[in-house]
Amino acid sequence: MSIFVDENTKVVVQGLTGSQGRFYGLRNRAYGTQVVAGVNPKKAGTDVEGIPVLATVKDAVASTGANASMVIVPAPGAAGAVIEAAEAGIELIVCLTEGIPAHDEALFFNRLEREFPATRLIGPNCPGLLTPGKCNIGFIPAEVALAGGPVGIVSRSGTLTYQALKELGEKGVGVTTCVGIGGDPVPGTSFIDCLSRFEADPDTRAVIMFGEIGGSAEEEAADFIAREMTKPVVAYVAGVTAPPGKKMGHAGAIISGSKGTAQAKMEALRAAGVTVALNPTEAGDAMARIVASL
């Protein structure tokens, strides 16, 4: 089993005809993902190495049965692309685009929640998600991952997501699903959304969570873990040595008061019974030990 995506996921790529969209669309297909269509109103009727390009997401859903969308369009068009996918009835929208204005994000997050409650948004500004051996949507270099579980991965940072997969892969530990939720201020899917799905997934028996400084998502996750999770969780929070008050890259990573520091997050997670590692390698080692004892 897995969460969010599996071998039945059919993906339409919004932005397939752009250079990044083409590279990753084809890469995802080569991995085995069902990439069924691309969308571009100006290039409808053409194809990208056999993947048909249609005018709208609605057309793609009608003619291919697409149930997931990968949004990889430039930031000014991202909000429109997300809403178009939701209106076409797409169940899972994976928005990879970075640099989307914060007000656009806040607006489409709240519109989806109210008007399209059945639609799940992952991202924006995320690396996508991977169910090894079955489906890869986005940038994750899936070759470093082993299929089959028992570990679920959720991470706020793209590159740390890859690091987590590699640490586990090298130790021979498999992964059910790996979700990069993205580091923007208003992520469509939160740590808690993923943790609760992993808790309910019978094949996931332990979870790795990679957070970073800023906001309070890790503290909220700690709360959820203490109340609801029976499965072991290993966590790492990046930014222990970050100077306070500096904005470091992600819009999300802004330290606010004592809440939001790596120390505060690690303490909250430890108090919730989470094994807290000081770097990604240590997290992989700790998880390998936990898996061996399951």
Next chain:
Amino acid sequence: MDLFEYQGKQLFARFGIPVSPGAAVETVDDAVAAADRLGYPVVVKAQVQVGGRGKAGGVKLANDTTEARTHASNILGMDIKGHVVRVLWIEKASDIEQEYYASFTLDRSAKKYLGMLSARGGVDIEQVASEEPDAIARIHVDPVDGLSEQEARAWVEAAHLDPRATDGAVDVLLALYRAYTDGDADLVEINPLILTPDGRVHALDAKVSLDDNASFRHPEWAEFGGQQTLDHREALAKERGLQYVGLDGTVGIIANGAGLAMSTCDVVNQVGGAPANFLDIGGGANADVMTGALEVINSDENVASIFINIFGGITRGEEVAKGIVQALERVELRAPIVIRLDGTNAEEGRAILKDHESDRLVSKPTMLEAARTAVELAGKGAR
């Protein structure tokens, strides 16, 4: 992008928020001329992007030309918590009866906008917030609905402002909400928002942080860019579109992705080193971006080794490698490079680097090994 007070006020004025007449100046003579023109008394205000300037002596009242000259010459060039004052805002002084506080920002937990309004504005608002949280009236605004006049009025009533301020405050809050949303700001804050004896509500200060991601739809922001106080490394990085934060160690750091870059700083620290900077080349960086990043690191004379930590997803290994080779040809690097390259097209990248490996370019298979080597080399370089 954080605006100076006077830029924030210009933005507020565009959205219809009442502000005092004033002038931004860079010399003492211009300050005096502006003060004479505005009419006394005036307030001479240091323009720095750091709190606490009033307590540091950066805000003074001048009653005549002589005082204006004295204050302007004292404040220009003043160092306020590491920020040197280069610009003054000369403003007509206001009669203040009461000081309020108003702001809008994003509540990331609620995923809604958060408005805060208090009858207890002024320099101690943070203390008020922590000691008497009830003294701040909070409102959540759903971005889909926006803020209605009715909601704004109820909010003002909940904050217990002077009844004479109600209408003026409602107008200011509605305009402030538009400045926040239509203005694409991450933060808009007025502290203090004042009530004058004749019953007008008026912004006496302005703190605005604009969302850089929205700059594509705000060509007018170009006028705000020129006067940001950056150190030379940060200015150089900004020109090249890199996310850079200067630190004071000796290991220069380049990574892709903010999370990995922070993690790289953490690991360098854990193995006994000190990062010279945080530098995120972002997603999908090509060879030129990598070369630019190395040039920025190279401009920092404290750097004794350079640790490049790349785990490619959207960033491709061969582009990273080409950038390093290009940089080696183009600039004389002051410090040796240790690289760890993984992920998308990493093998192609490593093949390109293989011919260039030497004691100035070392490749390591893991993040920890690379960190140890970089810290070791930095120790040697420092000696």
